[in-house]
Amino acid sequence: MVSIIVPCFNGEKYIKRCLDSILNQSYKDFEVIFVNDGSTDKTDEIIREYLSDGRVRYFKQNNKGIGATRNFGISKANGDFITFLDVDDYFTDDAIEKMANFSLKNDLDIVVTDYYVYDKNVKQYKIKDFDITNVKDNPNIIVDINFAPWGKLYKKDLIKNIEFEENLKYEDAPFVIKALLKAQRIGKLNYSSVYYTVNNGSETTVRDDKVFDIIKVVDIIRRDLVKNDLDDVAKKIIVKTLTNHTIQQIYNEDKESGMKFINEAFSYMKKYVPDYRNNVYYDGRGILRRSIEKSEFLTKVYVKVYNLIN
Numbered sequence: 001m002v003s004i005i006v007p008c009f010n011g012e013k014y015i016k017r018c019l020d021s022i023l024n025q026s027y028k029d030f031e032v033i034f035v036n037d038g039s040t041d042k043t044d045e046i047i048r049e050y051l052s053d054g055r056v057r058y059f060k061q062n063n064k065g066i067g068a069t070r071n072f073g074i075s076k077a078n079g080d081f082i083t084f085l086d087v088d089d090y091f092t093d094d095a096i097e098k099m100a101n102f103s104l105k106n107d108l109d110i111v112v113t114d115y116y117v118y119d120k121n122v123k124q125y126k127i128k129d130f131d132i133t134n135v136k137d138n139p140n141i142i143v144d145i146n147f148a149p150w151g152k153l154y155k156k157d158l159i160k161n162i163e164f165e166e167n168l169k170y171e172d173a174p175f176v177i178k179a180l181l182k183a184q185r186i187g188k189l190n191y192s193s194v195y196y197t198v199n200n201g202s203e204t205t206v207r208d209d210k211v212f213d214i215i216k217v218v219d220i221i222r223r224d225l226v227k228n229d230l231d232d233v234a235k236k237i238i239v240k241t242l243t244n245h246t247i248q249q250i251y252n253e254d255k256e257s258g259m260k261f262i263n264e265a266f267s268y269m270k271k272y273v274p275d276y277r278n279n280v281y282y283d284g285r286g287i288l289r290r291s292i293e294k295s296e297f298l299t300k301v302y303v304k305v306y307n308l309i310n
Contacts, residue, residue, distance in 0.1 A: 001029040001030065001079055001080055001081060001100060002027070002029065002030040002031075002079045002080070002081045002082070002083060002096055002100055002153070003030070003031050003033055003073075003077035003078060003079030003081070003082045003083075003156070004022055004030055004031070004032050004033065004082075004083055004084075004085055004096070005033045005035070005070060005073035005074065005077065005082060005083070005084050005085070006018065006019075006022075006032060006033065006034045006035070006073075006084075006085050006086070006087055007035050007037055007066050007069035007070055007073065007086065007087070008034065008035065008036055008037060008039060008043055008047075008087040009036075009037045009038065009039055009043075009063065009066070009069075010039045010040060010041045010043065011039070011041075011043055011087035011088060012039075012041040012042040012043050012046055013088075014087050014088040014089075014090075014197070015043060015046045015047060015087060016046065017090050018085060018086075018087050018088070018089065018090050019032065019034075019047075019050050019056070020090075021090035021091040021092075021093075022085070022091060023050070023053060023055070023056075024093065025091065025093065025094065025095065025096045025097065026093060026094040026096075026097045027094065027096040027097035027100060030055060030079065030096055031055050031056075031057055031077075031078060031079060032055055032056045032057065033057050033059070033073045033076050033077060034047055034050075034056060034057065034058050034059070035059045035060075035061065035069045035072055035073050036058070036059065036060045036061070037061060037063055037064060037065070037066070037068075037069045038061065038062045038063030038064070044060070057076065059072070059073075059076065064166070065166060065167060065171075066164075066171065067163075067164035067165050067166040067167070067168065067171035067172075068164075068166045068167075070084065070149070070164045070175075071163050071164050071166070074159065074160065074163075077156060079156060080155070080156055081099075081100060081103065081153050081154065081155060081156060082153075082154050082155075082156050082159060083096070083099065083150070083152065083153045083154070084149040084150045084152075085150055085194065086150060086196075088197045088199055089150060089194055089195055089196050089197050090194070090195050090197075091193060091194055091195075092116075092191075092192060092193055092194065092195070095113075095191075095193035095194060098113075098189060098191050098193065099111045099113065099153040099189060099193060100153065102187060102189045103153055103155075103187070106132055106185070106187050107185060108132070108153075108155075108185045108186065108187040109154070109155050109158045109182075109183035109184055109185050109186065110152055110153070110154050110155070110158070110179060110180065110183045110185075110186045110187070111152060111153040111187055111188075111189050112127060112145055112151070112152050112186065112187070112188050112189065113127075113151045113152065113188075113189045113191055113192060113193040113194070114126045114127055114151075114189075114190065114191060114192040114193075115146075115150075115151045115192050115193065115194045115195070115196055116192050116194070116195045116196065117195075117196050117198060118195045118196065118197045118198065119197075119198035122195070124192055125146075125192075126192075127144060127145055127146065127188060128144040129188055129190060130144070130186075130188050132185055132186065132187045133185075133186055134183055134184050134185065134186055135180055135181050135183070135186075135228070135230070139230055139232075139233050140233070141180070141186065142177060142180055142225070142230070142233050142237070143233060143236050143237065143240070145176070145180065147172060147173035147176045147177065148172055148176070148196070149164075149172045149175060149176055150194050150196065151193055151194045151196075152176070154179060158179060158182055158183060159175075159179050162175060162178045162179055162182070163175070165217065165220065168213045168216060168217060169210040169211075169213040169214070169217075170213055170214050170217045171217070173217055173221060173241075174217060174220045174221055174224065177221055177224060177225070178224060181224065181225075181228055209254065209257055211245060211248075211249075211252065211257075211261050212261060212264065214241065214242070214245050215242070215264060215265060215268055218237070218238055218241050218242060218268070219268075221234070221237060222234045222237075222238060222272060225237070234272075235272070235273045235276075235279060236279065236280065236281055238268070238269060238272055238273050238276075239269060239273055239276050239279040239281045239282075240281045242265040242266075242268060242269055243281065243293050245261070245265060246261070246262045246265050246266070246293075246299050247292075247293060247299065247302070247303075249261055249262060249299075249303050250302075250303050250306040250307060250310075255304075255307065258303060259300060259303075262296060262299055262300055262303070263296070266296040266299075276294075277294045282294060
């Protein structure tokens with residue numbers, strides 16, 4: 001019924017926790033598609049301990065990146081439904097049962113769930129509730145739903161012709177948005193299905209020259225949304241995403257690169273959202289924070305002062 005795609009590159013520290021959370025699910029009608037993306041640690045040795053369980057299907061390939069690895073996993077999936085789990089993350093005990101039953105009961109193309117973030121402490125993140133809908137009837141769900149592929153259950157027929165971007169960081173956001181745009185019935189399950197683990201030094205948390213990929217990714221998203229007459233939604237996502245990444249340049253060890261990124265991000269916003277300072281994204285921000293985030297000059301000052309202090 002359900003194919004669970006797990007890409008892995010050098011995940012020896014997390015494989016057992018991840019796979020145990022899958023194999024101990026209350027729901028049993030699933031397959032695990034575990035793709036070893038050229039790992040150089042003990043990934044191969046550890047995963048072979050699990051191959052006695054016939055539900056675990058193991059594939060190895062040369063390192064191609066997470067986008068290509070997830071695409072490969074989709075091509076091998078036999079299930080009616082597909083979900084994703086990164087190797088350093090793990091499911092809650094009855095995640096698959098809850099998502100599958102909710103999807104079947106309501107004939108959904110996508111199930112969206114809440115999730116936990118595990119970063120020293122565990123914190124629950126709740127996505128804004130909504131009735132069964134689609135993007136045409138409720139465009140703002142694109143802004144409200146997170147862009148990670150995990151924490152969601154997709155009908156295979158919905159995503160079999162949608163691919164993750166390859167050779168780009170933040171490759172998952174365009175995939176999720178394309179799936180949301182295509183879906184006719186999207187449902188929110190008021191339940192947290194996954195623990196997302198924040199690992200310092202991981203591909204997700206490191207800020208380096210790959211941060212420039214977010215501008216390319218935002219442009220892919222903008223074009224998809226504009227094509228679907230969702231210009232206002234595109235503007236919200238542009239401002240929200242690029243503002244978050246300009247402030248995050250406090251973590252970029254290459255200070256010159258960080259300043260360059262701030263320049264390019266603000267240039268992009270000025271080009272495609274000329275009135276970005278009035279965007280509704282800023283409405284919920286504090287006065288001081290809002291003042292800094294709207295200003296290219298103040299953002300640079302903030303980043304420089306933060307780095308001097310720290």
